[in-house]
Every structure is written in C-alpha cells, then in structure tokens.
Amino acid sequence: MGLEIGQKVKVTRLRDRVSRDLANRLGQSGVVSQYKMVDGSDVGVVVEFPDKFSSWFFEDELSSES
Numbered sequence: 001m002g003l004e005i006g007q008k009v010k011v012t013r014l015r016d017r018v019s020r021d022l023a024n025r026l027g028q029s030g031v032v033s034q035y036k037m038v039d040g041s042d043v044g045v046v047v048e049f050p051d052k053f054s055s056w057f058f059e060d061e062l063s064s065e066s
Contacts, residue, residue, distance in 0.1 A: 002059060003045050007032045009062040011047070022055055029065055030054075 003009060010029045014022070030049040036056045038044040047062070048054040 003032050003062065003064065005032050005034060008065045009045075009047060010065055011057065011061060012063045013061050015058060015061060021053075025049065025053070025055070 008029060008031055011025050011027065014026060028049060030047040032045045033048045033054060034046045036044045036046055038056065038058070042058065044056045044058050046054055046056045
C-alpha cells in the first residue's frame, strides 16, 4: 500500500459507474482517513473531502498531492 493515512490525494479516475454525488468528486482532493478491505484480495482507502463527504477508492483511482 503506497498511500498513508493523513495523506492528501486527488481523485483521478473512477473504475465503475457511480452515483452523481461520487462522480462529482472526480478531480477533487481529500485526505486518506483509513484503509478498507474491498474484496478478498484488494485494499482500498477511505477519502474524506473538505465538506466531510467520504467514500472509499482503489489506490489506482487516486494520485498523491505534495
């Protein structure tokens, strides 16, 4: 896992069709708040945005911000 809790990240892509609320997060930045086991073999992260909305993402859907 390359992302760490507290790290600022940007949503760069979405793997699946998602709700409009989540699709509107594309290009936005947030902070990794926790890890999430998403299936038997993959781990995602929960990202919290400045407006307190949060959702989980796969690591390849995010880019780190310096």
